[in-house]
Amino acid sequence: MKNKIIYALGAMMLIGVTSCDLTEKPSSFYEKDTYFVTEGKARMAVVGIYDCLETTDYYGQNIMPFFGSDDMFMVRGTGSDGTRRDISHYLYNASNTWIASIWKCAYQAVDRANVAIASIEAMPDFAENENLQEIDGQARFLRAYIAFDLVKFFGDVPFSTEYTNGFGNTSKPRTDREQIYSQIIEDLDYAKTHLKSGREVASSEIPCSGAARTLLMRVYLQRAGYSLDRSSRQLTRPDDTTRKNYFEAVIKEWEALKAEGYHNFYASGYEQLFKNYSQLTLNNQESLWEIAFEPNQGLKDNAGVWATYNGPLVDAPGNNAGTSSYMGRANAFFVVLPYWKSFYESNADGSVKDIRRDVNFVDYAIKWNANKAVQEKSHTSADINKNLNRYPGKWRREWMAPGWVDPNNTGVNYAPLRYADAVLMAAEAYNETGNTTEAWKLLNDVRVRAGATPISTANYSSLLKAPKLYDLPFIPDGDDAGKFRTALYWERAFELCYEGQRKYDLLRWGILQASLKAAQSYMESWIPGPDEYITDAARKDWDAVKWAKSNYVAGHKFTAGKHELYPIPLTEIQSNAALNGENNPGFE
Numbered sequence: 001m002k003n004k005i006i007y008a009l010g011a012m013m014l015i016g017v018t019s020c021d022l023t024e025k026p027s028s029f030y031e032k033d034t035y036f037v038t039e040g041k042a043r044m045a046v047v048g049i050y051d052c053l054e055t056t057d058y059y060g061q062n063i064m065p066f067f068g069s070d071d072m073f074m075v076r077g078t079g080s081d082g083t084r085r086d087i088s089h090y091l092y093n094a095s096n097t098w099i100a101s102i103w104k105c106a107y108q109a110v111d112r113a114n115v116a117i118a119s120i121e122a123m124p125d126f127a128e129n130e131n132l133q134e135i136d137g138q139a140r141f142l143r144a145y146i147a148f149d150l151v152k153f154f155g156d157v158p159f160s161t162e163y164t165n166g167f168g169n170t171s172k173p174r175t176d177r178e179q180i181y182s183q184i185i186e187d188l189d190y191a192k193t194h195l196k197s198g199r200e201v202a203s204s205e206i207p208c209s210g211a212a213r214t215l216l217m218r219v220y221l222q223r224a225g226y227s228l229d230r231s232s233r234q235l236t237r238p239d240d241t242t243r244k245n246y247f248e249a250v251i252k253e254w255e256a257l258k259a260e261g262y263h264n265f266y267a268s269g270y271e272q273l274f275k276n277y278s279q280l281t282l283n284n285q286e287s288l289w290e291i292a293f294e295p296n297q298g299l300k301d302n303a304g305v306w307a308t309y310n311g312p313l314v315d316a317p318g319n320n321a322g323t324s325s326y327m328g329r330a331n332a333f334f335v336v337l338p339y340w341k342s343f344y345e346s347n348a349d350g351s352v353k354d355i356r357r358d359v360n361f362v363d364y365a366i367k368w369n370a371n372k373a374v375q376e377k378s379h380t381s382a383d384i385n386k387n388l389n390r391y392p393g394k395w396r397r398e399w400m401a402p403g404w405v406d407p408n409n410t411g412v413n414y415a416p417l418r419y420a421d422a423v424l425m426a427a428e429a430y431n432e433t434g435n436t437t438e439a440w441k442l443l444n445d446v447r448v449r450a451g452a453t454p455i456s457t458a459n460y461s462s463l464l465k466a467p468k469l470y471d472l473p474f475i476p477d478g479d480d481a482g483k484f485r486t487a488l489y490w491e492r493a494f495e496l497c498y499e500g501q502r503k504y505d506l507l508r509w510g511i512l513q514a515s516l517k518a519a520q521s522y523m524e525s526w527i528p529g530p531d532e533y534i535t536d537a538a539r540k541d542w543d544a545v546k547w548a549k550s551n552y553v554a555g556h557k558f559t560a561g562k563h564e565l566y567p568i569p570l571t572e573i574q575s576n577a578a579l580n581g582e583n584n585p586g587f588e
Helices: 039-053 084-088 097-121 130-154 177-194 209-224 240-260 270-278 356-360 381-387 419-432 436-450 460-464 480-496 502-508 512-525 536-541 544-551 570-575
Strands: 073-075 227-229 234-236 287-291 334-336 365-369 374-378 414-418
Touching (some): 039 130, 073 084, 097 570, 130 209, 209 287, 209 502, 270 287, 436 480, 460 480, 502 512
Antiparallel strands (some): 073 334, 227 234
16 A cells, blocks of 8 residues: 655745745744754655655656657657647757746755755754654755756756855856765765665655665766766766776665665566556565655645656546546657567567566557447557557556546656666676676676566677667677677666656767667668558558658757757746856857
8 A cells, every 4th residue: 555755734834035024924934943843843844845846847747858858759749839849859948838847846845955954953962863864864865866857957057055045145156067966975975874774664755775875876877977068068078087986986886785685676577566656556675766646636736647648548538437437548748669669579479578568668549439438448550650659658547546536647656766777877887897797797687587688799789789779880889898888778778768867878878969860860761560560551551751750850859069958947047147147058
């Protein structure tokens, strides 16, 4: 049974800027110096940080196109909308409202974290109270997680660990991302020491020490990789010695995570792992941390759209049907590039070998049959061609219990940190420090869990080169380390697709533009194989080139030296004098 974090925010103190002219404080306002007097109120302050993440304006909805701008999936339709489509297709500008909402929520969360951390650490018994230290560890973990978002999305941004306590310090200049990285690592080093272990936490909705270590691994890898330098408008990365230190830090965190002896691949398998999210079942064996959502009896404050925006299309029940026996609708704004189904490994007879294929890739819709008064799967050629029914399948309405509080919103959680990701990150670090043997072992552990064939020198070309996949000329594979990098390119896609890591993997590897162009080229030349459609008529009617040009355009629209970062929202540029009117490259 899912035990949601309680969103009892009515007693939350106001932590934004308040006018000095107020003579009467609002009922929701609490003085900081008198609020932090009990563990309960300290926890309530941290719940306020979670609340910023658990809203449709951030991880509940608006973050999704930030993920869907890679070489695997995207928002359906390319007409400019000033929101999700523009983000997914690299058509956005500084006036994009969804980018602005991410910026606003992230800074609200950082400010709440700053208040909570400073105030909790100032409580009289903090040094002796392990419960307060664990609460503080949650706050530091959340501040680090959100600060990492800001760096990935926007680069050098205004950042401070001091809370905003008046209009006088609302305008802040940019902080070099390396300074922000150092603060993120400091916060996570604290968190990994003071958070409870995976065995001890009450729920996967509460970060554990393993979550902090895994996030540290991700931060070190991103810091070791490429990022856009604002001055030169070129991708740069640290020197080789510094990079080696970061990779060794990844390995150190991995060894500590493994030594804990708790986190592992989910015992019931890959498919059940993802069914658990839709079935609202919590298990932190593989999901090291989940961002929680709750429809709240129809209110939208903490509801998400996981399984409706990024799952298979579901028609709402018609004929005024009641809710108790039917699924809510799913708008299915995101679609998968169709050739990915054939990229997963299959048996000789065409049956599934890599079980991730039929979890990750869905090529049907659920339509309303008015004659039978049922919602049923539809595989018809008309649906395939007209509606592009190839969807992310990791979150699905059909896996949820019948009925709904809201037809669009769900209580399906998002897990940004998984054990399988930690395994692949460790594998990458081992490869980059010369231990490619261990790297292959870890990567193949992930493949074996999925039922896929372990990669070896003997089968490398047949599994990872054309015609099975398309070749990657931008990744030299003349030695074993290069072959591993090619394998990792594909394996992280197969394992972690749609979970928010792909674009930022490609960016830190310095191949985002090349990958988008390769996907675009392959899409425009792709001819469906005989097993990819239901009927010969569907194969005949399919026009891959037309589909690509009118739907997947990222490879054409991406501009190097610009689209590696999002623009700082125009409203921030106009209101923050310390930014001197300077936006990120290409958005001036």
